[in-house]
Amino acid sequence: MLVKVQQEDFDPMAEMAAFPADAIAGAGGSVTFIGTVRDYSEATDILAMEIEHYPGMTERELERISAEAARRYDILDSLIMHRYGRLAPQDNIVMVAVWSRHRAAAFDACRFLIDVLKTSAPFWKKEITPEGARWVTDCPGCRAGSREGHTHAPHVSHSHTQLK
């Protein structure tokens, strides 16, 4: 498993091509999620996106969920890349690639990784709009990609109430 957290842009296919070949020998396929900066948000234009992160914890958390995916699913290996710093609309933010012998495991693991990443990896987005800057404050479960109901990831507890 490989985790990269960096400011620079990345080329998803070049990263996949550079992945250690022996780790994914026998793969029948790969599933890749690429997340990009949207150019709108609740009826406002987005000029840029600033991503803050918690150095050290981000890598640790991404490695933890990669290991968890390898335990849960019959995959050969995985790659997670995530950027921080100032990004422009259309820029790549994140990619998750998973290789497996049989594609069902790669689909399941890729989806698991991006879902869990979004609720547990310490990154925070700040949208720069014509009206100013504002933190993206959605509750993480609400951003889990579905319009239907959701539950919060059980491994992350956070308080929605007063702390004192």
Place this chain on the structure above:
Amino acid sequence: MLVKVQQEDFDPMAEMAAFPADAIAGAGGSVTFIGTVRDYSEATDILAMEIEHYPGMTERELERISAEAARRYDILDSLIMHRYGRLAPQDNIVMVAVWSRHRAAAFDACRFLIDVLKTSAPFWKKEITPEGARWVTDCPGCRAGSREGHTHAPHVSHSHTQLK
């Protein structure tokens, strides 16, 4: 939606980068499945893979399932590429890319497309092994990517019994 059936190799990310930008404006992400030629099959080495197809019907069928995916899922657009002819181990055979505003739809649609493609698009694989050439004859449902039980795609009927 875009469908390409070709003999030449392809670069998945270059194909995605070349996809009409206005069709996928507003995308929050993409999900891509890339299928490659395995180098083994039931304890036999694979030297090459020959893919026969039904020209005309392949394109038509891939367009049909692309339209079906667009009806079923809230996606922005999709791209399917599939090769035919003689391929070497590790070569790309197929790619399915789906763009959507919210990632759940892209995951669902990508998986739908590759599952249905494998049971309905008229391609046939012949493995070239040290012992000779042989057609891959798996029942399509059995190749649907899961080790668990499966059902055949309801839109494709085929007979497992004597015809006369």
Place this chain on the structure above:
Amino acid sequence: MIHVKFFASVRERIGIGEISLPMPEGGATVADVLALAEDEAGVVLQGAHLLAAVNLRHVPFSDVVRDGDEVAFFPPVTGG
């Protein structure tokens, strides 16, 4: 005429890639077309796992064919 095509292992077994057959008087189903082509080839595809398409669409063997149709027979697909 009915334009009949065979693909992959089915093409190899029947020994014919394409053949045109006169449209049977009184009509014909896809299954009838297969039987006519088997007679022509002198080969019976007994027990084969077969799919059929008419004019590039998957169809059941019970579908009726029309003069000028392209009817194809092939094994379960193994692409992707």
Place this chain on the structure above:
Amino acid sequence: MIHVKFFASVRERIGIGEISLPMPEGGATVADVLALAEDEAGVVLQGAHLLAAVNLRHVPFSDVVRDGDEVAFFPPVTGG
């Protein structure tokens, strides 16, 4: 000492990125550490949606901290 870090909107609200606090005698939970840091900053993060981590791991606010720990507070994450 306890090494406390704040991130994103929580860092902006409390006005502190990092602060080191003496380890309280008699022990402390993560919630206690937050209260101590709030006292230090003169800011109360009332009603905030907060996550906490100790030594780079997500933890509940009831966890006990040890001398030398790095304790971080931040809003629900919004990466990906």
